[in-house]
Amino acid sequence: MSAITVRDLRKSYGGSEALRGVSFDVGVGEVFGLLGPNGAGKTTTVEILEGYRRRDGGEVDVLGFDPAGGQAAYRERIGVVLQASQLWANLTVAETHRMFAGYYERPRDADEVVELVGLTEKRDARVKTLSGGQKRRLDLGLALIGNPELLFLDEPTTGFDPTARRAAWDAIRTLRSLGTTILLTTHYLDEAQQLADRVAVLRAGEIVGLGTPAELVGGSLGAEIRYRRDGEVVVLRTERPTEELHRLTGEALAGGRELDGLEVRRPTLEDVYLDLVAEEEVR
Amino acid sequence: MRLFVHQLRSEQLLFWRSREAAVFIFVFPLLLFVLLGSVYGGTIDGEPASSVLLVGMLGYGVANTAFAGLAISLVLRRESALLKRLRATPLPAATYLAAVLASTVIVFALQAVALFGLGRLFFDAELPSRPGSLVVALLLGVAAFAGLGFAATALLRSSEGASAALNVVLLPMAFLSGSFGPTRRYPEVLQALGDVLPLRYLIELLDAASLKGEAIWSRPGAVAVVAGWGLVGIAIAARRFRWEPREA
Numbered sequence: 001m002s003a004i005t006v007r008d009l010r011k012s013y014g015g016s017e018a019l020r021g022v023s024f025d026v027g028v029g030e031v032f033g034l035l036g037p038n039g040a041g042k043t044t045t046v047e048i049l050e051g052y053r054r055r056d057g058g059e060v061d062v063l064g065f066d067p068a069g070g071q072a073a074y075r076e077r078i079g080v081v082l083q084a085s086q087l088w089a090n091l092t093v094a095e096t097h098r099m100f101a102g103y104y105e106r107p108r109d110a111d112e113v114v115e116l117v118g119l120t121e122k123r124d125a126r127v128k129t130l131s132g133g134q135k136r137r138l139d140l141g142l143a144l145i146g147n148p149e150l151l152f153l154d155e156p157t158t159g160f161d162p163t164a165r166r167a168a169w170d171a172i173r174t175l176r177s178l179g180t181t182i183l184l185t186t187h188y189l190d191e192a193q194q195l196a197d198r199v200a201v202l203r204a205g206e207i208v209g210l211g212t213p214a215e216l217v218g219g220s221l222g223a224e225i226r227y228r229r230d231g232e233v234v235v236l237r238t239e240r241p242t243e244e245l246h247r248l249t250g251e252a253l254a255g256g257r258e259l260d261g262l263e264v265r266r267p268t269l270e271d272v273y274l275d276l277v278a279e280e281e282v283r
Numbered sequence: 284m285r286l287f288v289h290q291l292r293s294e295q296l297l298f299w300r301s302r303e304a305a306v307f308i309f310v311f312p313l314l315l316f317v318l319l320g321s322v323y324g325g326t327i328d329g330e331p332a333s334s335v336l337l338v339g340m341l342g343y344g345v346a347n348t349a350f351a352g353l354a355i356s357l358v359l360r361r362e363s364a365l366l367k368r369l370r371a372t373p374l375p376a377a378t379y380l381a382a383v384l385a386s387t388v389i390v391f392a393l394q395a396v397a398l399f400g401l402g403r404l405f406f407d408a409e410l411p412s413r414p415g416s417l418v419v420a421l422l423l424g425v426a427a428f429a430g431l432g433f434a435a436t437a438l439l440r441s442s443e444g445a446s447a448a449l450n451v452v453l454l455p456m457a458f459l460s461g462s463f464g465p466t467r468r469y470p471e472v473l474q475a476l477g478d479v480l481p482l483r484y485l486i487e488l489l490d491a492a493s494l495k496g497e498a499i500w501s502r503p504g505a506v507a508v509v510a511g512w513g514l515v516g517i518a519i520a521a522r523r524f525r526w527e528p529r530e531a
């Protein structure tokens with residue numbers, strides 16, 4: 001069962017095409033990561049699904065709705081963290097949560113949500129006194145307050161310190177274990193690797209990679225060997241790390257040399273990602 | 284209905300919590316009334332000066348609250364993507380706007396009561412001779428100026444200049460319409476300018492109901508001008524109002 005189905009989605013701003021035929025599915029209960037460089041079309045995609053922007057072409061089905069219809073029944077079932085938005089500076093964290101809770105028929109308990117996003121100590125603080133990362137956590141809390149089946153998170157952890165990011169990851173994992181479907185965009189590849197069941201990599205409005213992080217990493221370039229020779233780092237990418245390593249160490253032993261800083265590692269999602277988005281320049 | 288009440292309470296909390304709004308919109312006209320009331324003495328056109336001023340300040344209060352105040356807060360909300368964020372919740376747009384309007388009415392009603400209270404307390408101002416017509420005229424005024432406020436929100440592109448731009452419209456309009464004293468001795472050009480402004484006709488209606496004992500329907504022309512301006516505002520807003528920031 002799919003929570004989100006997107007087929008051949010197209011969108012232009014003025015003359016320039018921001019989305020050139022994007023297709024993907026997000027299963028119920030899945031965490032789906034949308035990656036891609038600045039301007040790739042992540043926010044455009046997410047905001048079409050949220051119902052903010054009109055598509056120029058293609059099919060979209062989210063929880064059985066066409067988001068372009070803008071029904072309240074649809075908004076009852078989704079939660080949203082926008083890439084950039086502000087809140088009431090003069091309300092407290094708890095008041096803001098209660099205000100948003102009032103918009104939904106079956107909201108979560110406000111105190112519970114404040115706790116879930118780690119703002120318990122700040123529950124009576126005015127929003128204007130919060131730090132950037134704390135404000136972002138408030139955004140996350142408000143996205144959760146309506147007890148949504150589907151969450152759209154556009155760069156939800158931008159500006160978080162490492163501890164807060166880990167806490168947010170835990171919150172997202174908790175939501176996932178409760179069965180919430182989550183579509184998130186991020187520039188942090190480790191975040192995608194940690195959280196996402198599957199990811200799509202967007203580049204200039206097209207999907208250039210789609211699959212589980214393991215598939216994306218596995219489907220490419222074997223391993224990477226690094227060492228230093230005369231103070232310079234040498235990087236070898238190989239499909240046959242065993243053979244290559246045997247050759248290298250053999251030569252070093254024969255020459256009585258040490259392979260300084262020797263490292264063998266599997267490529268990370270980040271390496272694969274950089275490869276995928278770099279092909280742009282080649283074309 | 285539940286959503287409307289919830290949003291109305293939220294709007295009231297937001298208004299009184301924001302000190303700038305409360306001072307600028309609620310306190311400032313009261314202050315102006317007390318100041319002007321202490322300067323003007325005697326009678327104007329055979330009516331006590333303070334009563335005439337009170338009517339003028341009621342008109343100013345309507346424009347200040349429903350036009351300038353409403354537009355400033357909506358532009359700020361739109362540009363900070365607050366309106367956009369609200370559109371992602373199940374709160375219907377019409378319910379939201381109705382609650383914003385109702386909240387404006389409450390703020391103004393309190394202000395009107397305070398103006399009369401101050402008038403009685405300091406200047407012995409008269410109570411309105413036709414209270415029913417006065418209330419109807421005030422509600423008409425709030426509705427019409429809110430329509431213009433929504434239009435101004437739609438036309439203003441950024442939050443930076445919004446407050447300045449609105450005051451550049453509001454203060455001369457109030458001056459030309461007789462909020463701060465009678466316009467009879469103004470140069471003819473200024474009087475002619477004032478004659479096309481909605482506030483001048485609203486003040487005429489308030490004056491008729493408050494001091495002359497005339498019901499609102501005895502001045503259909505003035506009612507039509509005020510309502511007409513309001514409709515123009517609503518028409519502009521319907522075409523141009525946006526929920527998302529104008530400046531990305």
Ligand SMILES: Nc1ncnc2c1ncn2[C@@H]1O[C@H](COP(=O)(O)OP(=O)(O)OP(=O)(O)O)[C@@H](O)[C@H]1O
Binds near residue numbers: 013039041083
């Ligand atoms: N409202 C708009 N009007 C005109 N062009 C737009 C608009 N929104 C986005 N674009 C353009 O569409 C393209 C995709 O933008 P989008 O915001 O979807 O990118 P993104 O992947 O979210 O980038 P980022 O990582 O920087 O958030 C960009 O080239 C952008 O300039």
Ligand SMILES: [Mg+2]
Binds near residue numbers: 042043044083154
């Ligand atoms: Mg974006």
